[in-house]
Amino acid sequence: MTRGVNKVILIGNLGDEPVFRTTGSGTSVANVSMVTNEVRRNAESGQMTEIAEWHRVVLWGRLAEIAKKWLHKGALVYVEGKLRTRSFTDKQNVKKSVTEIVADELQMLGPSKTHSGEESFSSHSFAAPKNSAVMQNDNSPYGNPSAQSSILNELGFPNQSSVPSNPEPAIVVDGNDDTDDLPF
Template sequence: MASVNKVILIGHLGKDPEVRHLEGGNAVANFTMATNEYYKDKQGNRVERTEWHTIAAWRGLAELAEKHLRKGQQVYVEGRIRTRQYQDKDNQTRYVTEIVAEEISLLGVRTTGESPAPEQPAAPEAPATFRQEPELDRLPF
């Protein structure tokens, strides 16, 4: 039987995307996203728990993220979980778990009572959705 690796998140961006261009010309955007859950503790107090996620968007989706995403915006991210490892400067093996975005939808902007900075583009009037183009070498046929 086939397996499924699918993640759906709705949350707020923790920072603006950081975009790098790799040797082959591919762009990758990295940003963090916070999701919140609420529950009541034994005393009946409402408790908020925030989970931080690292998101990676590739190629055209990375460039769209750089252009449209800003810290504080509420976004929908659909993708897959990927864990990778690397050697740090002390030759220790480190692991990173991240979400590889395949679709990003802009849902809104967190309101703080402040007007947006002039260099920030205004939020779209209707939700905008961006999708990663499928990679031909990943197709099963």
């Protein structure tokens, strides 16, 4: 059976303050709403229109704690993660489902303020630890390095151990020399 790829990359602004909580087992969780904007030209009128798409993002563990301290409404962030759909029953006993992005990486792209009001420019990148409890509870092979290697081999990519760590470039062109034999 072939494996798929579930990867989401977003750059956008937070629509609200992060909602932070701790699970019964003590794991930190933060939920944020994020908006990405896209500009399209209307084919009939030729006018440019902006389309906003809203996303639910879930941050676990250390990423949640970072979100609690540094992220605020309007902050520009880069989020990388995977798409998850889960079902639940609400208080009226109606079954519902929600699709969320479970973040693996977070990068703050602009100025931010702490809860104490201090402003700093931050462009730090944070990643969820690969051996975290959240990743261990995930039954997918994507958090397991040996399974990842197996998947890459199935897709025709070389084994990481067979790839040189510092390969020599195949062709070096400096642009000042006409002695190369490239046809352009």
